Amino acid sequence: MKAVVFHGVGDIRLDDVPEPKIQEPTDAIVRLTSSAICGTDLHMIRGTLSGMKEGTILGHEGVGTVEEVGPQVRNLNPGDRVVVGSTVGCGYCSYCRAGYYAQCDNANPNGPQAGTAFFGGPEATGPIDGMQAEYVRVPYASVTCVKLPEQVSDEQAIMISDIFPTGYFGADIADVSDGDSVAVFGCGPVGQFAITSAFIMGASRVVAVDRLPDRLEMARAQGAQVVNFDEEDPVGTIQELTGGIGVDRVIEAVGVDAESTEPSEQFDKETAEVAPETNPQGDNWHPGGAPSQSAQWATQAVCKAGTIGVIGVFPPQAMRFPIGALQQRNLTVRGGNCNHRRYIPKLVGLVATGALDPTEILTQREPVTSVIEAYETFDQRKPGWTKVELLPEAS
Numbered sequence: 001m002k003a004v005v006f007h008g009v010g011d012i013r014l015d016d017v018p019e020p021k022i023q024e025p026t027d028a029i030v031r032l033t034s035s036a037i038c039g040t041d042l043h044m045i046r047g048t049l050s051g052m053k054e055g056t057i058l059g060h061e062g063v064g065t066v067e068e069v070g071p072q073v074r075n076l077n078p079g080d081r082v083v084v085g086s087t088v089g090c091g092y093c094s095y096c097r098a099g100y101y102a103q104c105d106n107a108n109p110n111g112p113q114a115g116t117a118f119f120g121g122p123e124a125t126g127p128i129d130g131m132q133a134e135y136v137r138v139p140y141a142s143v144t145c146v147k148l149p150e151q152v153s154d155e156q157a158i159m160i161s162d163i164f165p166t167g168y169f170g171a172d173i174a175d176v177s178d179g180d181s182v183a184v185f186g187c188g189p190v191g192q193f194a195i196t197s198a199f200i201m202g203a204s205r206v207v208a209v210d211r212l213p214d215r216l217e218m219a220r221a222q223g224a225q226v227v228n229f230d231e232e233d234p235v236g237t238i239q240e241l242t243g244g245i246g247v248d249r250v251i252e253a254v255g256v257d258a259e260s261t262e263p264s265e266q267f268d269k270e271t272a273e274v275a276p277e278t279n280p281q282g283d284n285w286h287p288g289g290a291p292s293q294s295a296q297w298a299t300q301a302v303c304k305a306g307t308i309g310v311i312g313v314f315p316p317q318a319m320r321f322p323i324g325a326l327q328q329r330n331l332t333v334r335g336g337n338c339n340h341r342r343y344i345p346k347l348v349g350l351v352a353t354g355a356l357d358p359t360e361i362l363t364q365r366e367p368v369t370s371v372i373e374a375y376e377t378f379d380q381r382k383p384g385w386t387k388v389e390l391l392p393e394a395s
């Protein structure tokens with residue numbers, strides 16, 4: 001089958017690889033009918049999230065049809081349409097049962113302390129071959145796959161594989177509730193869904209902060225009040241919009257990208273040393289560096305005793321956070337990898353009602369055969385390229 005394979009920092013290829021097989025009784029094989037490129041994929045290709053193993057198939061967002069199930073997958077049949085959650089959880093350990101699927105004790109083959117297990121990620125996350133491929137092996141499939149009703153299209157469902165639940169998770173951990181004012185830093189696809197989710201949870205107003213006009217326009221279309229940080233000081237503007245109080249809740253949806261707001265040249269191997277490990281200046285996630293810009297803004301824009309939810313992706317070695325502000329202003333900060341399975345059934349149900357259409361965030365539909373070009377264009381942040389769906393070759 002064709003699959004997008006990681007060969008090294010800045011080197012991905014559309015290769016011919018063997019089709020996956022059932023390995024455990026809890027596995028299923030899914031034939032993908034839709035997948036997507038995510039900002040997280042760029043972190044791994046750039047090397048800002050290090051430790052990718054050569055040969056790993058990329059992609060952690062997928063929708064498809066169940067092809068085959070192991071004997072312990074008792075809730076799915078071949079032919080079922082499913083959305084596959086990005087992270088893998090067993091469904092029965094204490095963490096999964098408490099809703100912390102991203103902290104599952106069993107899903108990561110490297111052990112219970114190894115961290116979140118997800119598709120198409122670094123070696124420490126499995127590695128579990130990803131979904132930019134024709135077929136995928138889904139571990140703990142009875143939990144990781146969620147059946148789709150007819151009313152939810154593939155295109156809608158692909159947004160529910162990762163980015164919508166992640167945005168929803170951000171609003172959830174930021175404690176957004178009725179009447180709250182909310183600021184969302186970072187208006188990429190996940191930030192857009194954080195805006196959507198904040199409104200679903202009852203936010204009275206949402207301030208969206210970014211520098212890219214097309215993303216701000218999308219946020220404005222959702223009803224957010226937009227702030228371009230290239231043109232004005234976002235903290236000052238938020239203070240002004242809130243009578244000097246600040247917002248009740250902040251959702252940080254920027255992450256490590258705050259440090260690399262210019263398009264990278266990661267497709268050129270020569271520039272691989274821009275990876276954080278080798279930055280001699282000290283950087284924003286090691287001792288000696290300043291806190292990330294978005295973390296500083298978040299702690300300044302939030303009101304006293306407010307809450308910040310951090311869903312932007314940072315490397316595990318990120319060390320700096322404005323802890324003084326946190327202590328002095330009685331702030332609550334929560335972060336995490338999204339517990340996808342906790343939210344996916346709810347969001348599938350919500351989309352099925354027709355109350356909202358998540359494809360409004362989708363800007364590109366590309367055949368998987370032109371995936372390398374799609375990655376390059378996405379990486380350059382060409383205006384209008386917010387979210388890219390990958391479609392199988394027409395057969």
Ligand SMILES: [Zn+2]
Nearest residue numbers: 038040162163
């Ligand atoms: Zn993603």
Ligand SMILES: [Zn+2]
Nearest residue numbers: 090093096104
């Ligand atoms: Zn578990």
